[in-house]
Amino acid sequence: MKKPLRLAINGYGRIGRCFLRALHESPCRDRLQVVAINEPAALESIAYLTRFDSTHGRFPGAVELHGQNLLIDGDTIAVSHETTPEAVDWRGLGIDLVVECSGRYSTRAELQRFIAAGAPRLLLSHPANSAADVDATIVYGINHETLAGSERLVSNASCTTNAVVPVLDLLAREIGIEHVLLTTLHSVMNDQPLADGYHHADLRRTRSAMQSIIPVSTGLARGVERLLPALAGRVQAKAIRVPTANVSAIDMVIDAGRPVTADAVNALLAAATAGPWRKLLAYTAAPHASVDFNHDPHSAIIDGSQTRLAGQHMLNLLLWFDNEWGFANRMLDVACHWRQKIS
Incomplete structure (x- = not known):
């Protein structure tokens, strides 16, 4: 029997902590073992925010x-505080x-610094700058079988990419897609302040997160086309x-690509x-609100009650997704599958 893969989490913020917690709740627990965390914060704060989480509750x-x-x-995790x-x-x-959950490293040159320092391989919790900056960009369920085990730098794409790519892949194969427009309504993130501040070059992100609906930039269209190249030039996103x-x-x-009906x-x-x-x-057709999907491990939940059709070709769908928990679970899936391929 293969030994558990020994993991380190670099950057112990929202996704890093969700990854550890998801592993604790996952069947992968006997195949993956977190043995180290590198996070600049104080050890007492790390323990406290592991134990208590305002979104996902107490650690089980x-x-x-x-x-x-x-x-x-009782399992020991060595903690370092390096930058x-x-x-x-x-x-x-x-x-x-x-x-790699800090989100600070996105180019091959930056990522190679981990390899040069003795880390044999990296799984990124964010998209790389370009496809060439990593050995593979994986959306579990779409292309995870392409992992050969020899890769050293792998991106888990983004939470939004993981949510839309399976749905788009299915619809492209079954009904065809001429063009698609994606609008993400995303919960606040920690690059936004609670009160107006000067901390971000994007002027909209200097505004109070809890007082406004704020348009931000997104690389979702590029991420979709990276995974589904047949849709290149057909995707726009905001x-x-x-x-x-x-x-x-x-x-x-x-x-x-052809006439469809909402029911079909x-x-x-x-x-x-x-x-x-x-x-x-x-899939659901129940009268849900977003909070109903907190801690839901799916990449996306299709809300059939919101499916609409304008004319015969223009289809409108609504997808819900827990942007933290679903994505952390897909990272676990990729890590578990990668382990099987590593000799």
Whole structure:
């Protein structure tokens, strides 16, 4: 039996903490083991925010401190507080995979700094600057089988890419897609202030997150085309931050390749969520609000009650997704699958 893959989390913010918590709740727990965390924050703060989470509740296990280590249900996690990849002894810690959750490194040159410092491979919690900056960009359920085990730099794409790509892949194959417009209604993120401030070059992101609906830039169209090259030149996207703490939505407008009906599209999507993709996608027609999907591990939940058609070709869908929890679970899936491929 293969030993668990020894993981380090670099950057222990929202996604880093969700990744650890999701692993604790996952069947992958016997195949992946977090043995190190690198996070500049104080150890007491790290333990506190592991134990208590305003969005996902109390940690469902024992969280303790032992010297400079974090103990999770008795398992020791070495904690360092370095600000550069070179300052961490990845090799000495026996790390097999670094889960890069700081979001600070996006080019191959930046990512190679981890490799040069002794980390054998990285899984990014964000898209790379370009496809060439990593060995693979993976959306689990779409192209994870392409992992050969020899890769060293892999991106898990973005939460929005993971949400829309399975749906677009299915619709492109079954009904055709001429063009698609994606509008993400995304919960606030920690690059926004609670009160107006000077901290961001994007002037809209200097505004209070909880007082406004704020348009922001997005690379979602580029991310979709990276995974589904047949849609190159056919995708446009925009993003709007909304004053909610968690759970986001995507409003999807599709110019279909043939006449369709709302009932037929809903039946197609419902069938897909009951089949092989039931782990990735769910379907509902109940009168939900966004908070109902907090802590939902699916990449997206299709809301059939909101499916609309204008004319015979113009289709409108609404997808819900827990932008933290669903994405953290897909990172786990990719790490677990990658482990099987590593010799």
